[in-house]
Amino acid sequence: MAVKFTKDHEWVRVEGGSATVGITDYAQTQLGDVVYVELPEKGRKLEQGKEAAVVESVKAASEVYAPISGQVTEANAELGGEPGKVNSDPMGAGWFFKMTVADAKQLDAMMDEAQYQAFVAGLG
Amino acid sequence: MTDPSLAKTPLHALHLELGGRMVPFAGYEMPVQFPSGIVAEHRHTRSAAGLFDVSHMGQLRLEGRGGPAQALERLVPGEIQALKPARMRYTVLTNDAGGILDDLMVTNFGDHLFAVVNAACKAQDIAHMKHALEPTIRVTPLPDRALLALQGPQAAAVLARLVPDVATMPFMSAAAHRIDGSPCLVSRSGYTGEDGFEISVPNEDAERLARKLLAEPEVKPIGLGARDTLRLEAGLCLYGHDIDRDTTPVEADITFAIGKRRRSEGGFLGARTILKQLRDGTERKRVGIRPEGKAPAREGTEIRDASGAVIGRVTSGGFGPSVDGPIAMGYVATAQAQPGTPVMLLVRGTPRAAQVAPMPFAPHRYYRG
Numbered sequence: 001m002a003v004k005f006t007k008d009h010e011w012v013r014v015e016g017g018s019a020t021v022g023i024t025d026y027a028q029t030q031l032g033d034v035v036y037v038e039l040p041e042k043g044r045k046l047e048q049g050k051e052a053a054v055v056e057s058v059k060a061a062s063e064v065y066a067p068i069s070g071q072v073t074e075a076n077a078e079l080g081g082e083p084g085k086v087n088s089d090p091m092g093a094g095w096f097f098k099m100t101v102a103d104a105k106q107l108d109a110m111m112d113e114a115q116y117q118a119f120v121a122g123l124g
Numbered sequence: 125m126t127d128p129s130l131a132k133t134p135l136h137a138l139h140l141e142l143g144g145r146m147v148p149f150a151g152y153e154m155p156v157q158f159p160s161g162i163v164a165e166h167r168h169t170r171s172a173a174g175l176f177d178v179s180h181m182g183q184l185r186l187e188g189r190g191g192p193a194q195a196l197e198r199l200v201p202g203e204i205q206a207l208k209p210a211r212m213r214y215t216v217l218t219n220d221a222g223g224i225l226d227d228l229m230v231t232n233f234g235d236h237l238f239a240v241v242n243a244a245c246k247a248q249d250i251a252h253m254k255h256a257l258e259p260t261i262r263v264t265p266l267p268d269r270a271l272l273a274l275q276g277p278q279a280a281a282v283l284a285r286l287v288p289d290v291a292t293m294p295f296m297s298a299a300a301h302r303i304d305g306s307p308c309l310v311s312r313s314g315y316t317g318e319d320g321f322e323i324s325v326p327n328e329d330a331e332r333l334a335r336k337l338l339a340e341p342e343v344k345p346i347g348l349g350a351r352d353t354l355r356l357e358a359g360l361c362l363y364g365h366d367i368d369r370d371t372t373p374v375e376a377d378i379t380f381a382i383g384k385r386r387r388s389e390g391g392f393l394g395a396r397t398i399l400k401q402l403r404d405g406t407e408r409k410r411v412g413i414r415p416e417g418k419a420p421a422r423e424g425t426e427i428r429d430a431s432g433a434v435i436g437r438v439t440s441g442g443f444g445p446s447v448d449g450p451i452a453m454g455y456v457a458t459a460q461a462q463p464g465t466p467v468m469l470l471v472r473g474t475p476r477a478a479q480v481a482p483m484p485f486a487p488h489r490y491y492r493g
Contacts, residue, residue: 032349033163035443036418036450038472054472056420058162058443059349061472080418 003091004067004107005116011091012067012110014101021067022095023055023086026120031057034086039075039097046070046099048106053096055086068106070099127153133179134270134330142338142345149348150243152180157347165350166445169316170486173278174346175337179270182246183324186253187236188261195261196230196237199253201373201392203383207232210297212311215381216373217241217249222394222401223369224376225252227361231298231311238298238309240271240322242363270330275320275354277489278342283310283321285340290321295490303333315351317358317488356451357444359412359483365423366410366439366453374401375455377410408436409461412483413452419471420450421478426470427456435460438469446486456480 003013009027013020028034038054046052046066053064075097079085086094101107111119130153139146144155154177157165168174186192193204202215212231216224226245231238241249246265253263274283284291287301290310298311306329314320325333337343352362361367367376372394374382379402386392390399415421425438441452452469460467463482468475 032157033161035163036420038419056443058353058445059156061420061422083418 002112004110004112005119006065006067006110007119008065010064010067012107014107017101018073019068019070019099019101020095021052021064021097021099023064023090024116025090028087028090028094031055031062031087033058034083037079037083037086037096039079040072042072042074044072046072064096066099067110068099069102071102072097072099074098131180133177134327135177135179135334138331138334139177139345144345144347147348150180152243154180155345155347156349158345160344162347162349162353163445165344165346166353168344169276169346169350169354170318170446171277172342172344173274173276173282173320173340174316174350175334175343176273176275176346176351177270177334178273178322179330180243181271182241182243182249183266183269183271184239184241184250184253185236185264185266186239186257186261187264188257192237192257192261193232195257197386198392199256200228200230201382201386201395201398202230203385204230204232204237206383206385209234210299212296212298212313216367216378217252218373218392218394218398219369220393221369222372222374222397224363224367224371224373225249225369227363227367227378227381229311229313231309233298233300233309238324244364266324268327269324270327272323272325272330272334272337273314273320274323274337274343275314275316275318275346276342277319279318279320280491282337282340282342286336292493293491294493295319304329304336306333308333312491315358315360316354317360317484317486317490318354319489319491353442353445356440356442356453357446357484357486358488359453359485361410362440371410371455372398372401372406374398375406375408375410406458408455409458410439410453410455411461412463412481412485413438413441413454413467413469413478414481414485415450415452415469415476415478417476418450419476421452421469421471421476425452425454427454427478428468428470428475429460430466430468432468435467444485451481451485452478453483
């Protein structure tokens with residue numbers, strides 16, 4: 001299933017009605033070493049564009065926004081002990097949380113990979 | 125492109141070549157990290173040797189008839205008159221209220237004193253010293269000199285290949301040495317808690333010396349990000365954060381910056397307040413803090429006691445790569461300053477458990493001969 005991206009460097013991958021959310025390789029490079037991730041608890045309702053999680057690098061804390069609206073079904077328990085997975089595998093093992101998809105139309109309006117890469121290239 | 129309003133050190137081009145991520149700091153464009161990243165650079169410094177560009181800091185020369193030590197003692201609580209030749213010490217510039225204007229290292233080079241001050245305070249410190257000391261004592265900034273720090277357990281082995289004598293230099297001593305033909309001032313000192321050296325080198329020789337050191341297998345370039353995590357683990361203050369005009373050296377728990385004789389004699393700006401605090405204690409004290417769990421608590425975080433009353437504030441906080449967890453320092457009410465005292469930290473509105481902790485978080489490994 002295709003991955004979609006936000007201007008705030010979150011990605012969302014939908015498979016069978018379940019969405020997995022993380023941050024992109026560009027984001028993890030900008031952040032530097034991730035030392036702690038604060039994840040939303042199961043059941044929490046998220047609104048597109050509102051704060052969903054916090055990722056802490058050595059120097060600072062950054063907000064991670066919900067790319068779509070829905071409800072959290074699972075948080076990545078591995079990030080507690082190994083926050084560095086966000087740096088080493090941001091699109092895979094470094095996923096943040098899974099959620100339901102409240103409105104699939106929100107995905108249609110989001111950037112695909114090619115559009116996101118063009119967006120990042122333009123950031124300079 | 126480089127922000128044209130920012131100053132550059134003589135190593136700026138080298139930093140770019142090495143892939144440094146450049147950020148503004150105290151009016152300079154400095155590398156916060158290199159491609160390795162802050163955690164790797166920090167760990168490398170504690171296991172091998174890290175090379176830091178600290179040329180943004182202010183280097184000064186004080187001299188005058190009869191020697192500058194007695195005059196400088198009007199501005200600092202440190203023991204400067206009895207500071208032996210080739211020895212250096214840490215002290216602070218104080219104001220009338222006993223607050224700290226800057227912290228600095230002072231070295232006795234016989235016919236003059238050599239001082240290193242913080243980059244952000246450089247201009248004010250020079251003006252303050254000139255105003256108080258000139259014309260009898262000349263205060264001369266040395267903008268023609270760069271400053272490198274080589275820190276870590278392998279630093280001595282590395283530098284000794286260039287200057288054999290440094291191997292046995294005592295901690296907190298300094299000497300003039302020709303390195304590769306360049307007239308340098310080398311001190312055994314630093315800001316990491318590790319053994320290491322700080323090298324004052326003429327600007328025109330700085331890049332060559334840096335490249336020579338980086339060519340040694342143990343040495344990697346280290347940015348300001350790791351410089352901060354290293355000094356925080358070492359329990360060392362950062363001016364403008366852990367110490368400032370509103371903190372006295374007694375509150376800041378840096379009374380080693382106050383000489384024994386000075387405690388009875390005074391004779392420096394703010395002596396009345398400082399001597400009184402040495403006698404009677406202070407209402408607050410700088411302490412180490414260890415958050416429970418993994419969430420860092422950053423500068424500005426409110427510290428509360430078990431009942432929820434605000435008892436202080438974090439002044440520096442983050443992640444300690446060598447202790448693999450969050451660490452912080454801050455001020456708390458003196459009654460709660462004992463190591464082991466449980467406190468609460470308000471992180472993003474949520475109270476998180478922590479304890480007052482002894483510092484340093486990582487043991488100091490200074491050279492003891």
